[in-house]
Amino acid sequence: MDARDHRFDAVVVGGGQAGLAAGYYLRRAGADFVVLDAGRRPGGSWNEYWGSLRLFSPAEHSMLPGWWMPREEGREYPSAGHVARYLSAYERRYGLPVRRPVTVTGVEREPGGLAVRAGTRTWHARHVVSATGTWRAPYIPSVPGREDFGGVQAHTADYRGPGAFAGRRVVVVGGGNSAAQILAELSEVATTTWTTSRPPRFLPDDVDGRALFAIATRRQRAVRDGSGAGAPGPGDLGDIVAVPGVREARARGALEAEPMFDRVTATGVAWADGTVLDCDAILWCTGFRPVLDHLAPLVPSAGEGRIALDGTRSADEPRLTLLGYGDWTGAASATLIGAGRTAKEAVAGIVADLEAGER
Ligand code: FAD
Numbered sequence: 062m063d064a065r066d067h068r069f070d071a072v073v074v075g076g077g078q079a080g081l082a083a084g085y086y087l088r089r090a091g092a093d094f095v096v097l098d099a100g101r102r103p104g105g106s107w108n109e110y111w112g113s114l115r116l117f118s119p120a121e122h123s124m125l126p127g128w129w130m131p132r133e134e135g136r137e138y139p140s141a142g143h144v145a146r147y148l149s150a151y152e153r154r155y156g157l158p159v160r161r162p163v164t165v166t167g168v169e170r171e172p173g174g175l176a177v178r179a180g181t182r183t184w185h186a187r188h189v190v191s192a193t194g195t196w197r198a199p200y201i202p203s204v205p206g207r208e209d210f211g212g213v214q215a216h217t218a219d220y221r222g223p224g225a226f227a228g229r230r231v232v233v234v235g236g237g238n239s240a241a242q243i244l245a246e247l248s249e250v251a252t253t254t255w256t257t258s259r260p261p262r263f264l265p266d267d268v269d270g271r272a273l274f275a276i277a278t279r280r281q282r283a284v285r286d287g288s289g290a291g292a293p294g295p296g297d298l299g300d301i302v303a304v305p306g307v308r309e310a311r312a313r314g315a316l317e318a319e320p321m322f323d324r325v326t327a328t329g330v331a332w333a334d335g336t337v338l339d340c341d342a343i344l345w346c347t348g349f350r351p352v353l354d355h356l357a358p359l360v361p362s363a364g365e366g367r368i369a370l371d372g373t374r375s376a377d378e379p380r381l382t383l384l385g386y387g388d389w390t391g392a393a394s395a396t397l398i399g400a401g402r403t404a405k406e407a408v409a410g411i412v413a414d415l416e417a418g419e420r
Pocket residue numbers: 074075076077078079080097098099100104105106107114115116117118123163164165166192193194195196197238239270352355384385386395396397398
């Protein structure tokens with residue numbers, strides 16, 4: 062399809078939770094838009110997570126605009142599959158025009174607006190909202206000797222469950238929620254060592270994603286008001302939430318962390334003080350980077366994974382809005398409950414521009 066003759070008010074790239082939240086507000090404003098999603102099915106990256114992953118907030122505190130997530134039968138903290146089903150139902154409920162699978166390969170300027178390209182196909186837009194998440198860009202830090210290791214190296218993005226590591230000696234790297242949740246189950250079937258670059262920070266057991274969201278909101282306001290209370294500290298979105306599996310693993314001593322090693326050897330990992338540890342596998346739970354390659358024709362720095370923003374818009378191209386990637390595109394905007402708030406403000410700005418004469 063090459064919609065040569067038609068120019069959409071907005072083309073949303075990415076149909077995960079952030080793209081759907083944008084779609085909800087675009088629809089409510091009566092905008093003419095389409096969502097292009099590379100996934101084969103609805104649900105964004107929630108389809109890719111391992112089976113035992115649990116949300117760090119109860120269902121009744123995880124919602125996209127307009128519709129609370131229903132509770133998952135028998136679970137306080139919903140599974141990833143439950144969230145994917147919720148997002149799928151959300152699309153249908155609001156009749157969001159999502160086209161998939163469509164992988165956007167480039168966004169460029171053209172007379173009258175922006176051209177969104179997916180291979181040989183082109184969509185024409187007045188505004189583009191990019192909401193492609195981070196899942197497709199796993200990050201592994203460069204540690205000396207990594208290429209010499211003779212065992213298995215995997216990233217969170219490759220992890221499907223503990224079975225593949227049963228009976229092995231595994232070093233898990235990273236101090237966030239993914240590492241803690243994976244260790245909780247891996248330590249039951251494998252010999253695990255946890256290494257983190259700073260001591261892991263556990264939230265108190267009675268604090269979960271709800272409180273983190275409130276903290277992120279307060280911090281954003283403080284930064285905006287210039288009161289200086291915006292620096293990171295306990296209660297960051299990266300702090301470890303004591304979901305039931307994590308609590309249980311911590312109680313049996315499986316979540317004691319060692320400092321980060323200094324190099325990888327052919328058979329394991331080594332610290333500068335001469336300590337060595339042999340292992341069969343290294344699992345890098347070291348995070349993700351924003352997926353921005355498709356924006357490089359429009360904003361060259363996107364090719365290196367960064368775009369300067371003014372609010373949620375590109376500082377270089379005001380017709381480009383970014384949603385969902387992390388706190389840099391709005392406080393807690395990479396969470397289910399935070400995505401809607403950022404999308405609401407961003408879409409209001411787009412609609413104001415359209416009404417001011419672009420339409
Ligand atoms: P995604 O869900 O990644 O969606 C992006 C979509 O864009 C995908 O469908 C992808 O196929 C598509 N796409 C990518 N590139 C292109 C392209 N070039 N063209 C077209 N489409 C493209 N969040 C919470 O709110 N609560 C939690 O409890 C929680 N727990 C988590 C636990 C773990 C271990 C992890 C890893 C994450 C957790 N998150 C949680 C975060 C949350 O899962 C993600 O932040 C969220 O899925 C991001 O949504 P998104 O829409 O921005 O991106």
